Amino acid sequence: MTTFFGAIADDLTGATDLAGLLARSGVRVSLRMGVPNESPTDTAALEIIALKCRNAPTEEAVNQTLTALDWLRRAGAERFFWKYCSTFDSTPRGNIGPVAEALMRALGTTQTIYCPAFPENGRAIFMGNLFVGEQPLSESSMKDHPLTPMRDSNLMRLLEPQVTAAVGLANRLVVATGPEALRARLAQLHAEGVAHVVIDAVANDDLRTIGLACHDMTLLTGGSAVAMPLPQIWLDKGVLTRNEERERRRAEHGMAIVLSGSCSAMTNRQVSAYLASGRPGFRLDPLRIAQNGSDEVLDWLSKQAPDAAPIVYATAEPSAVRAAQETLGVDRASLLVERTLATCAVKARELGARRYVVAGGETSGAVAKALSITKLDVGIEIAPGVPWCFARTGGHDVAVALKSGNFGSEAFFSHALEVLDK
Numbered sequence: 001m002t003t004f005f006g007a008i009a010d011d012l013t014g015a016t017d018l019a020g021l022l023a024r025s026g027v028r029v030s031l032r033m034g035v036p037n038e039s040p041t042d043t044a045a046l047e048i049i050a051l052k053c054r055n056a057p058t059e060e061a062v063n064q065t066l067t068a069l070d071w072l073r074r075a076g077a078e079r080f081f082w083k084y085c086s087t088f089d090s091t092p093r094g095n096i097g098p099v100a101e102a103l104m105r106a107l108g109t110t111q112t113i114y115c116p117a118f119p120e121n122g123r124a125i126f127m128g129n130l131f132v133g134e135q136p137l138s139e140s141s142m143k144d145h146p147l148t149p150m151r152d153s154n155l156m157r158l159l160e161p162q163v164t165a166a167v168g169l170a171n172r173l174v175v176a177t178g179p180e181a182l183r184a185r186l187a188q189l190h191a192e193g194v195a196h197v198v199i200d201a202v203a204n205d206d207l208r209t210i211g212l213a214c215h216d217m218t219l220l221t222g223g224s225a226v227a228m229p230l231p232q233i234w235l236d237k238g239v240l241t242r243n244e245e246r247e248r249r250r251a252e253h254g255m256a257i258v259l260s261g262s263c264s265a266m267t268n269r270q271v272s273a274y275l276a277s278g279r280p281g282f283r284l285d286p287l288r289i290a291q292n293g294s295d296e297v298l299d300w301l302s303k304q305a306p307d308a309a310p311i312v313y314a315t316a317e318p319s320a321v322r323a324a325q326e327t328l329g330v331d332r333a334s335l336l337v338e339r340t341l342a343t344c345a346v347k348a349r350e351l352g353a354r355r356y357v358v359a360g361g362e363t364s365g366a367v368a369k370a371l372s373i374t375k376l377d378v379g380i381e382i383a384p385g386v387p388w389c390f391a392r393t394g395g396h397d398v399a400v401a402l403k404s405g406n407f408g409s410e411a412f413f414s415h416a417l418e419v420l421d422k
C-alpha cells in the first residue's frame with residue numbers, strides 16, 4: 001500500500017507511543033527502527049521511522065531526519081510529522097527546532113505547528129505554557145531529567161533559541177472557537193512572517209480542532225496525541241481507506257523480562273511496585289559496572305526461573321543519578337547503563353525470553369538495536385501511548401513493549417504482562 005502519512009520520531013518510545021495512538025483508527029501502522037537500508041517495501045498507509053536523535057549532536061540529528069524524510073517520500077508520503085516528547089525534551093541548541101526548520105526547507109513549506117499536548121497523559125498547553133498534570137513543566141520532575149533537564153515551561157521561550165525564524169502562539173481562546181478561527185489565526189501569523197506556531201491544547205477536543213484546521217499542512221510537529229485524530233479525519237475526507245485490517249498477532253510463549261533504564265519519577269514508582277509484587281530484581285549501579293563490567297548481572301539472569309519475569313533496572317532517584325554522573329560524566333554513565341541493559345536483552349533471548357518490557361526512550365533504542373529489530377508491527381495498547389508491538393529477533397517472534405519514562409500507571413509492568421497473556 002502507498003504511504004500517505006510519514007512520521008519521524010526522535011526516539012523509539014516516542015515512535016511506539018505515536019504508533020499506538022494512530023493504530024486506534026484501525027488503519028495499519030508500521031514502525032521502522034532507523035531509516036531502512038532497502039527501498040520502501042511492504043509499506044503501510046501510516047509509516048513511522050524511529051530515530052535516536054533526541055540527544056544527538058544537532059547536525060547529526062538533522063542529517064538523520066533528512067534521510068528519513070527521503071525514504072518516506074519514496075514510500076509515497078504526502079503529509080509529514082516530526083514527533084518529539086510531550087515534555088518538549090530539548091536544550092537551547094535543539095534538536096526540536098533545528099530539525100523542524102530543516103524539514104520545512106526540504107519540504108518547501110513556510111509554516112508549521114508545535115503541539116506537545118497529550119491530555120490523556122496529563123500534558124496540557126495553556127497560553128504557550130506546558131503543564132505536566134497540575135504542575136508547570138519546570139516544576140515537574142522533568143527539571144531533573146538526566147539528559148534534558150527542563151527548567152522553563154514556556155514553549156515559545158524554549159523554542160526561540162532553537163530556530164532562526166519567528167515564533168508565535170495560537171492560544172486556547174482561538175482553539176476553543178473552532179477550526180475556522182484557528183485557520184484564520186495561522187494565516188494571520190503567516191502574514192506576519194511567523195513560521196513556528198505553538199498551539200495550546202488542554203483536552204482531546206482541542207486536538208481534534210487542531211487536526212481539522214491543520215490536516216492539510218505538509219508538516220506538523222508535536223507530541224503523539226496531536227496526530228491521533230488525523231487518520232480518522234483523513235478517513236472521513238476519503239483520502240485514506242481502512243482497507244487493511246491490522247494483523248492480530250500473539251507472542252510466542254517464553255520467558256518475560258523487564259529492563260528499566262528510565263529514571264523518571266513514574267518509572268521509579270513502577271519499579272518499586274513490581275519488586276513489591278514479589279518479582280526478582282537486579283539493581284544496576286553505573287559505578288559498579290564501571291569497575292566490574294556486566295558479568296554479575298548476566299550470571300544473576302541465568303539463575304532465574306523461566307517463569308520468574310525478572311527485572312533488571314538502573315532506575316534510581318535523582319540524587320543517585322547525579323552522584324553517578326559526577327563521578328563518571330553524564331555520557332559515560334548513560335552509555336554504561338544502556339550497554340549493560342542491551343547485553344541483558346541479548347542474554348535473555350538466549351535464555352528463552354520472548355516478551356520484553358523496556359522502560360526509557362534511550363534505553364529502548366539501545367535494547368532494540370542490540371536485538372537487531374528493524375520493524376515493529378503495532379498491536380494493542382497497554383496504556384495510553386504504550387502498545388505491545390511484534391517483531392522478529394534472532395529467528396524468533398517476540399513481543400516488545402517500549403515505554404517512555406513517564407508513561408503508564410504504577411502497576412504498569414505487571415499490567416503489561418497480563419494484557420499479553422489475555
Ligand code: ADP
Nearest residue numbers: 262314316321324333334337360361362363405
Ligand atoms: P526516559 O524515557 O525516562 O527519558 P531514557 O532511557 O531515555 O529514559 O533516559 C534515561 C537515561 O538515564 C539513559 O541514558 C540511562 O542510561 C541513564 N541512566 C539510567 N540509570 C542511571 C543511573 N542510575 N545513573 C546515571 N544514569 C542513568
